[in-house]
Amino acid sequence: MQIKILSDELASRIAAGEVVERPASVVKELVENSLDAGSTRVDVKVIGGGVKSILVIDNGMGIPPEQITTAFERFATSKIDESSDLISIPTLGFRGEALPSIASVARVAVVSMSVGASYGAKYNVDFGEAGPVGKIGTPQGTRIEVTDLFKNTPARLKFLGSSGRELSRVQSVLATLALVNPDVAFNLVADGRERLRTTGSGKLIDSMAGIYGEKIADQMIPLESDASGAFAVDGLVSSPSLTRANRTYITISVNGRYIQSRRLSYAIEQAYHGFLPDRRFPLALLRIRTPLEDVDPNVHPAKAEVRFLREDLVFSIVQRAIRGVLSVSAPIHEIGSSTTVASYGSTGTREVRISSRQGSLVEKSDPVLKTVQTKSSEIEDDIASKFYQSGPTPREALPVLRVIGQTHETYIVAEGPEGLYLIDQHAAHERVTFELVKHRYDNGGSEYQSLLEPLTVDLSPGLMTTAQEHQEDLNKVGWRFEEFGKSSLILRSVPGPLSAKVSADGAAEVLVEVLDELALGGSGDTWNHRLIATIACHASVRAGQVLSIDDCKNLVRQLEGAVRPNTCPHGRPTIVRLRVNDLEREFKRR
Secondary structure: OOOOOOOHHHHHHHHHHHHOOOHHHHHHHHHHHHHHOOOOEEEEEEEHHHOOEEEEEEOOOOOOHHHOOHHHOOOOOOOOOOOOOOOOOOOOOOOOOHHHHHHHOOEEEEEEEOOOOOOEEEEEEEOOEEEEEEEEOOOOEEEEEEEOOOOOOHHHHOOOOOHHHHHHHHHHHHHHHHHHOOOOEEEEEEOOEEEEEOOOOOOHHHHHHHHHOHHHHOOEEEEOOOOOOOOEEEEEEEOOOOOEOOOOOEEEEEOOEEEOOHHHHHHHHHHOEOOEOOOOEOOEEEEEEOOHHHEEOOOOOOOOOOEEOOHHHHHHHHHHHHHHHHHHHOOEEEOOOOOEEOOOOOOOOOOOOOOOOOHHHOOOOOOOEEEOOOOOHHHHHHHHHHHHHHOOOHHHHOOOOEEEEEEOOOEEEEEEOOEEEEEEHHHHHHHHHHHHHHHHHHOOOOOEEEEEEEEEEEOOHHHHHHHHHOHHHHHHHOOEEEEOOOOEEEEEEEEHHHHOOOOHHHHHHHHHHHHHHHHOOOOHHHHHHHHHHHHHHHHOOOOOOOOOHHHHHHHHHHHHOOOOOOEOOOOOEOEEEEEHHHHHHHOOOO
């Protein structure tokens, strides 16, 4: 075939394929234009999932009558000019492709009144064929109706989903825009039925309530930003007790633009590491602010992705901000309710003496293990003392509890403010052990126990490489070994906390499990967490183990001194509460 230039009509229809995939794409482009026009109210009405009709009405600045035809020309835009560098773009759209692309695959009728104009203008474009411009009396703002979408491209039409499915996508797009623009009132009506409404109050929590409901909004934790910084993040993140099975409830905007970013989504997930169980995801609404010149929005046809000049810095800011607020606000789970109880706060302090040894809760039974401390008891006690002093006081982390006893050889029963508390003895001890080992790890201290007889551990070639790469970190937590041949290690010591709970062979199995975890990869913080969490899990008391009342009290006191006492390192709750009000209601006292 000969090389030739495409007609304007065909070129427009091809370009439309990049911008207009389905009705939701049309809604996104039109509503973003409304937002760029300074609208404080946007009403959207759709029929047949948006295929039959999409109507968007705003109260923005409007289009001047003499410019209304130009708005439908390809590459026409008011948002950039020849002096623009295509990087420092403050608006949501700038390509100048949306309106002509939509008009090439649908019938478009626009009515607009610009600021200061004495009359409005009306203009129709049917599948690329422009009509005359007329005068009309209308309120300030713009009204655009799109009908018969893809009627002239039946191949594209047949790839759309059902009306319900397309409506779901429209609702999702509008919900996202409403979440990141709390100062704009949004309304969506589908086939005569209202589907979405936000107030435009300017408060993120109100937008969250309008989209997800008051119950979910009440469980969100505010994330405050530093207004003075060039890089900042604010928004709302969910309590660890409020989770979803996928990532679709994570909403991120950068400089007011909604984006999709796997890396930033990963930053959010990593911030929750240790607070949530595996394969559960938080709800989050994040607004990130960066210098405009640090973000390139011109990397995706639908403007859904951006490129950061300093991506690692943004990743770190997001992760630290969320992690910090979760550490302070992690709640106590309640029995029989999806709601949570806020952490207790008090200016009071109370001294709690906690030994750096965890042996009072476990039995030493393996004669092969012999304790050899790498540091003196005084130094180890000093490390533990600094660890507990660095966290919140007991009254700030957990309520003061009075231990009653143990039930089902698994749960410690205690009473405290406003109710009855059940503590999972394994999860609680796992949290205490994890934080103590991690503190020693972070501060260069370690505790190991030498084996009376060195043990040979056989590894697969892949795990052998992992052991070599992470030998220094494994040494820091107490595993001392040397290579023996091509695929074996000579294990000479194990982490101190493990010695009281597992045999030498068992400790070797834990090492293999740790190496499997490390082989999964991830950031240094992630695999350090997995490394220490695995040790803590195997070193902790188990369900089914009988504890004396003194052991129960000792464990609860240690949990009160933990920095993050409400979940184990794997995200399971350590403690749940049954409120007095619930008890009284069940016993018909109220």
